[in-house]
Every structure is written in C-alpha cells, then in structure tokens.
Amino acid sequence: MALKQLIKAGTGWLYLNTPAGRRLLRGSGTILMLHRVLAEDARADLPHRKDLCIGTAAFDHLLHWLGQHFECVPLAELLDPAAPADGPPRLALTFDDGWRDNALHAFPLLRQHRMPASIFLSTDFIGSPRRFWWEAIGETLWGSFGEEAREQLCVQLRRHLAPPAELCAAASDHPRSQALGRFLQRLKSLPATTLQELADGCPNPPEPHALDWQQVREMEDSGLVRFGPHGASHAILTGLDDAGLQADLRRSHEAIAAHCRHPLPVYCYPNGDHDGRVCAALARLGYSHALSTRPGLHRARHGALLSLPRIGVCQHSARQPALLGWRILQGAHRHRTPALQALHTSEAPGR
16 A cells, blocks of 8 residues: 555554544434445456446445444434434445345345445336447447447547547556546547437446346345435436426435335436535425535535535455545535544544
8 A cells, every 4th residue: 555545544543542542423424325246356446437336346345244243223313413413423324326236146145235325316217128328338348248339439539539549558457447547538528419319329238237127125124214205207307407407306206205115215327416406396395304415424414405415435445444434534624613623633544
C-alpha cells in the first residue's frame, strides 16, 4: 500500500478504534452506497469495474469488519427521527440499480452475516432482458463478446463520441481498463436514449443484468432486504422535461408498490442528480426521504432529507476497510466539532 494510503488507513483505524473518534459518530448514521458483488475478486479489481464492483471475498471481509465496528441496522431504522442519539455508531447498507448479482452473490453473504440491506431498483430493467448501458457498452468494448462485436460497436460509437486509441492499442489490461473507465464517464454526456440504443445493439450476456421480481420477493421474504425505487429507466432525472420526469417517477413508484410487500418510502436518485424541481415532484408522490451520492453522514435533526448523503464503497475500500473508516471521517468533516479538531491534533498519524 502506498504511503498516502497507509496514512489514510491509519487515520481511519484511529477514528473507529479510539473513544475520541467514536464519540464523533454519536447522533449520526452512516449510509453506505454499493452496486455490484461479483463472483471473482480479480474481475472487480480492474479499473473500469472497481468503482461499482466488489468481489465476494472482499465483500465478505467488509461485512465482517462492519459488524465489529457498527450496529448495522435497516435503512428505515437509521432514518427514524425517534432513534436514540447515543449508543454505538449505526450504519445501513444500500445497493443501487438492482443487479442480478445482488441475489446471486451479495444476498447469501448478507444472510450469512445477518446483515440488513436496502436495494433500490431501476424498475424498467427488473424481470426484463433490457441491459444497463454502461455494462453492455463497457464489456463489449472490453472484448468480453469478441473482437467483431467490439469493432461493430466502435463503428456505432464514432457517430457520437470516438473511443480513445488506447482501447485498441494498449498492450496490457490495466492501462486499457483505465482508458475504458475514463471513456465510460465521458459517455454520460450522450442522451440517455442514444446510450440505451447502443446498449441494445450489443451482444446478449449469458444472463440478464438485472434481478427478476421472483428474486426480489425471495429476498424480501427473508426479512433482511427491503426495496425502493431508483428511477424507472435510470435516466438522469434533472435532464427530463416535466412530463418525462413525472412519468419516470410514477412508473417506478407504481412498480415497487405492485411487486413489493413492504416498499421503502425512500427514493434513490439515478447518478445522484437532483434539483428543486425533482425534489418537489418526489414530495408530491409522498416521499419525504431520498438518497443522493454526495458524501457525508446523516444526522436526523440536520440536513435535507431529500438529499441524504452516502459513503461509496469500492473494491479497494472493501478489501482495506480502514480506508472506508477514513472516508467516514471525511464525512464527519461536514459536521466539524471541537472534538474532531482535537482528534486531528492529538491522534492523527505523523502529528
């Protein structure tokens, strides 16, 4: 581990293993943001996957570590304003999108560790062969479906945004994976309809990207997992006109209500994007809480309930959870107190 990472990990360890550090978490809750759990850690290690993907070994290690340092509670319990402000630090797990691997790989480990979680579904994809564009395009460009499919997609992409030469010319997997990750970020500038059309033209994977409703029911029946909406089409809500926004929000709301016995009264913004217009539309549907992607800790008596902060988890921080402790410390910076100042002065490594 590089020196900078060692310092972060050391700071994170001190934060969660000293009385002064743990006092900073009183009255706050940590909401973690995850997406996918892959069968093999080696696949999750690649740069174009590591931000959204965690391998099963790393996820197992993460859950064990969380159980040692937090009271892991359902999201609804963490958001309850009547919850006591003292006691051990509390944490809730959330997953975005509704990936099939949430049932295949994440759920067995959640059940083994007795760890509650909330999964937010992009409902148009559930029980459908429709594919998430970043996975369909990314894996086709990576070469998972062969050279011919990759070349055909490159031809289509050049009409909109030319892929970088590194995707074709890089000699090693790691630089090519880095180039692919950067290119997928650039693709977000294209219209959602264009991205979905490109994805629909990619080869079919061996199994659907998303969960089906039977898997949703089985996880819900366990009592460990609850579900909420993450948009219908996963379109960026702020980019939709008023009619499109209302249709997308209502479609996801109605699908969750129809298929889930105990749907969460919490929305989760696709890509985290929201504004006053989106919040007002959610409020009209009866939502008082919504999850963003901005980093930070939740404090029940402070902050915007329709823009709840979360801490993202990637393969690297799942494998080295002390780094996650450091990220939680950064979230506490937003509620800086004299105690935090003292922690930095007296207990941070190198001081």
